[in-house]
Amino acid sequence: MDFLRINVLLNCERGFLARNADGPSLNETECKICTYIHQNPLCSQDNVARSLKLDKTTVAKALLCLENKGLVTRNIDKQDRRRKMLSITPEGEKISRALRTAHDEWLEKILVCLTPEERANFDNYCNRILKTAEQLIAEDRENA
Numbered sequence: 398m399d400f401l402r403i404n405v406l407l408n409c410e411r412g413f414l415a416r417n418a419d420g421p422s423l424n425e426t427e428c429k430i431c432t433y434i435h436q437n438p439l440c441s442q443d444n445v446a447r448s449l450k451l452d453k454t455t456v457a458k459a460l461l462c463l464e465n466k467g468l469v470t471r472n473i474d475k476q477d478r479r480r481k482m483l484s485i486t487p488e489g490e491k492i493s494r495a496l497r498t499a500h501d502e503w504l505e506k507i508l509v510c511l512t513p514e515e516r517a518n519f520d521n522y523c524n525r526i527l528k529t530a531e532q533l534i535a536e537d538r539e540n541a
Contacts, residue, residue, distance in 0.1 A: 410503055418499040421466050421492070426451065426459045428496055431468055434485045435493035441480050442471075450534065468492060 411425060423431065429449055434440060437448075446456045460483070463469040468489035474480040485493065508516055 413503045414499050418495040427463055430459050431489055432493050432496055434469055434483045435490055439482050441482055
């Protein structure tokens with residue numbers, strides 16, 4: 398598979414989302430984090446970094462931007478004062494829903510060329526590829 402084609406496809410999706418999701422301008426990382434927090438209420442910064450495979454510093458910077466835009470809040474965990482728990486604001490929920498709706502619309506539009514069986518196979522292939530990628534990342538961490 399051609400690496401360039403995957404990147405072009407992802408860039409097309411980003412452009413579609415930027416044109417079709419209402420709300421403040423968010424970069425790709427902010428979109429991912431906002432959506433993750435919406436789907437995982439009261440998660441920690443570490444959870445976000447680990448789940449999205451992002452550097453902790455990248456997550457911290459993006460969270461600061463999301464806080465400044467009024468989309469998320471960070472509160473100290475009462476049971477472990479070193480941890481910050483994340484919550485999405487009502488405006489953040491609105492943005493996250495708009496992103497999800499636009500993403501679903503994008504998938505419907507681009508997957509129209511596949512039969513239901515091909516869509517199921519594609520989903521299975523993506524899951525297998527992701528699982529393999531996660532295993533490789535885990536092995537790299539163990540060997541570092």
